[in-house]
Amino acid sequence: VAFSGRRLVADTLDLDVHGVGARLSGDPAALTELAVHFASFRGGSATGPVIHVELHRGPPFLDLPRRLAADQIVDRGLVYNLGEITWVDHHGHASSRYDFAREHGAIHAPRVEDLIELGYLMLHSRLGVHLERRGLFRLHCMGVVANGKAALVLAPSGGGKSRLALAALTHTDAALLGDDL
Numbered sequence: 001v002a003f004s005g006r007r008l009v010a011d012t013l014d015l016d017v018h019g020v021g022a023r024l025s026g027d028p029a030a031l032t033e034l035a036v037h038f039a040s041f042r043g044g045s046a047t048g049p050v051i052h053v054e055l056h057r058g059p060p061f062l063d064l065p066r067r068l069a070a071d072q073i074v075d076r077g078l079v080y081n082l083g084e085i086t087w088v089d090h091h092g093h094a095s096s097r098y099d100f101a102r103e104h105g106a107i108h109a110p111r112v113e114d115l116i117e118l119g120y121l122m123l124h125s126r127l128g129v130h131l132e133r134r135g136l137f138r139l140h141c142m143g144v145v146a147n148g149k150a151a152l153v154l155a156p157s158g159g160g161k162s163r164l165a166l167a168a169l170t171h172t173d174a175a176l177l178g179d180d181l
Contacts, residue, residue, distance in 0.1 A: 026055035030115035054106040060095035143177030
């Protein structure tokens with residue numbers, strides 16, 4: 001994977017997240033943005049990819065093997081499950097499929113923004129499972145560092161973490177460690 005300016009010149013991005021391998025492949029524009037989010041984890045894992053997520057720019061579609069009733073209706077869409085595979089119709093804007101037995105997912109969306117968001121969420125979700133098995137846990141928090149000291153602010157969604165981070169970055173010499181996970 002190489003960069004030309006800020007643009008990714010490849011169709012794969014390999015990650016090593018604390019020993020858990022992941023490979024994102026597909027749309028170069030989406031991969032360029034995701035490479036920024038996962039910059040400190042770039043490079044393949046010694047054990048190879050464990051999680052693979054494909055990002056396809058194009059119309060959403062569900063490759064259901066037969067007609068299924070939705071198992072859940074959630075804010076993000078309609079969820080269908082069959083054995084180890086889950087499909088989500090994101091209200092016609094995108095579709096996603098994840099095979100848990102193979103640790104392989106695919107997202108189809110015409111807009112690169114949807115590929116980035118759904119790819120980020122899918123990868124984070126699966127990384128969390130593998131990292132927890134290794135004794136590492138994710139926190140929903142905001143982290144800042146200033147004067148050699150760091151702080152984490154734990155708060156629920158809508159609790160003001162992003163607003164606090166912006167204020168800290170604007171009015172102090174603090175640096176952002178992370179804002180969300």
